[in-house]
Amino acid sequence: MKSGNKKLVLVYPPYSTATAPPLGVCFLKSFVEKSLPNWSVKVMDLNLTAHQDYFSLLDHHFCSAGDNMTARLAAETLLSQAARTFSGQNDNEFYNRADRYLLYSGLWHNLSLQLANPSLMGKVYPQTETVPAQFTQYVELILQEQPTVIGLSICYTQQLYMGLCLAREIKKYCDIPVIAGGTFFNSKPDEFLDANPGVFDFIISGEAEKSLAEFLKLELVPETVAGLVYLKDGKAIANPPVIEGDLDYMGEPDFSDLNLHSYYIPEPVLPIMTSRGCYWQRCAFCAHYKSAGHTYRRRSISQVIEEIKKHVGKGIRNFAIIDEMIAPSQFEQLADAIMKADLDIRYYASAKPMNQFNRHLLVKMYDSGCRYILWGVESGCQRILDLMDKGTNIQEIEQILENAYQVGLKNHVFVIFGFPTETRQELQLTLDLLARHKKTIAMVHRGVYELEADTPVFNEPQKFSITRYRTSNTPGVYEFGCSAGMTRQESREAFNKNILFLRSFATDTPELGDAKFRDHLLLLYSHQEAAKPYNRKCDHETIVSCR
Secondary structure (H helix, E strand, O other), X not given: OXXXXXXXXXXXXXXXXXXXXXXXXXXXXXXXXXXXXXXXXXEEEHHHHHHHHHHHHHHHOOOOOOOOHHHHHHHHHHHHHHHHHHHXXXXXXXXXXXXXXXXXXXXXXXXXXXXXXHHHHHHHOOOOOOOOHHHHHHHHHHHHOOOOEEEEEOOOHHHHHHHHHHHHHHHHHOXXXXXXXXXXXXXXXXXXXXXXXXXXXXXXXXXXXXHHHHHHHXXXXXXHOOOEEEEEOOEEEEOOOOOOOOHHHHOOOOOOOOOOOOOOOOOOOEEEOOEEEOOOOOOOOOOHHHHHOOOEXXXXXXXXXXXXXXXXXXXXXXXXXXXXXXXXHHHHHHHHHHHHOOOOOEEEXXXXXXXXXXXXXXXXXXXXXXXEEEEEEEOOOHHHHHHHOXXXXXXXXXXXXXXXXXXXXXXXXXXXXXXXXXXXXXXXXXXXXXXXXXXXXXXXXXXXXXXXXXXHHHHOHHHXXXXXXXXXXXXXXXXXXEOOXXXXXXXXXXXXXXXXXXXXXXXXXXXXXXXXXXXXXXXXXXXXXXXXXXOOOOOOOOOOOOO
């Protein structure tokens, strides 16, 4: 670092799935270094580091004697083999042994909860338990970079205590300002700072690029920084967030600090963002779009294509489009541009099943390299869809699933059990829809409904017959009672009763589970296609060549 320059260290804490690099901190690095020439930025993916440390320990320590030693040793051996397979050291097991992949991914699926150990970390944070040795090591890694400011990006609940404990440990060694951000802080960040004083010096809510750059430029003058949450006279103050209308101005993410081939996947699958926010913004169960300030903004297709070209030039051809969901018009423009640029890539994305996704567009999507879509189906009951304010129609949903399957796309669908007021008969309509499309659906992503803060359901409980709610063990999630439909217990029982059926879409052996990671699936589907190419007869609706 040049004399007189300052350094920001951006940390992505443990634990989340370590199959791809974190996108948010890489966008921040690019924007800050472009905006502030006297600042350098170092990105540290401690989530990946924590996974690597864990598997290094498994490979070198001797399993202690005691109860269930044989079972514990077997589990450790399988996890070590899973790590090697996911890292690309055994392509046969990854691509050709579905039974072993399912076994490994099932173990891995619960790994973050085991490693994070919420019950332990919940005691470490208030300092009733000793901080694990790894935290001291991670703090040393951070401080070795000689930062002027440290930023922690917390996106998932399981990262929260890890981030809090990291910040608290940093404070033991220095007085370097620690600023937190990420999607976890979309809701009531001022209340969080009030409840957790003395750990984070500041929080940035909403989009962080411009706010963080302004914060660093002004040398820690908080009152004028949009989106900044800070303590004044012992009380948290939240400045209104800022929203940048021109996403091209934000630039492209900078992954240069990360080894893209070190993640737990045989080939890199990089995250790509084409838009921010949600163009619908009405689903009653969702508050994710609020992090984008109730807006929907698109990057120019030309900038997205240039970003993809740079990655392809480095040999990377697999991508995850991480938008909340892609509007049909955006999808068509993207598909056309990919084909015009003659980019031989594979990708997946999320979308709302609406009638604009006609066969013509679905063909374009496939021909441009899209291999599967995560559709927000949610329910097979029109009353429930209307109550959710999804803006979708059962007949249109079913036609889209059929058309997508026919053109070669893999359909993944989200469904929710136990939305407020849902009856057993209405849930059965969802199960019936799934059964009708057993052939056309590749995987069902499912869960029992959870009431989240700041969603329309939370803000208008009477409309959804909610009589009471209280905080749960999961931050931002509430337990609730409902005066109509199934009880919470009945919803959970229905979910458990149907779990083998729900798993059966993704595997012929549902007893093994169906834990499959999204980035992995892109590679698996592409491999299956290479082994047995999909033959789709071009018809009069197709204006692009099948390839």
